[in-house]
Amino acid sequence: MFSLSFSRFMKFSLxxxxxxxxLNQxxxxxxxxxxxxP
Structure with a gap:
């Protein structure tokens, strides 16, 4: 349960x-x- 939500959070942040x-590019x-x- 924790690892699933953590991986989801990592995917979202990445x-x-x-x-x-x-956007910066x-x-x-x-x-x-x-x-x-000119």
Whole structure:
């Protein structure tokens, strides 16, 4: 019971971190694109 909820929690936190990283990558891409504009 405990291990199941713990693994579920780990999956959720890892997925959340992955989402944050994806958002950061998109923001960085937008930043570099806007900076590269003349």
């Amino acid at each position: 997925g959340h971190i992955g989402l944050e990283l994806d 998109e923001q960085n891409l937008l930043l570099t694109q806007s900076l590269s504009w």
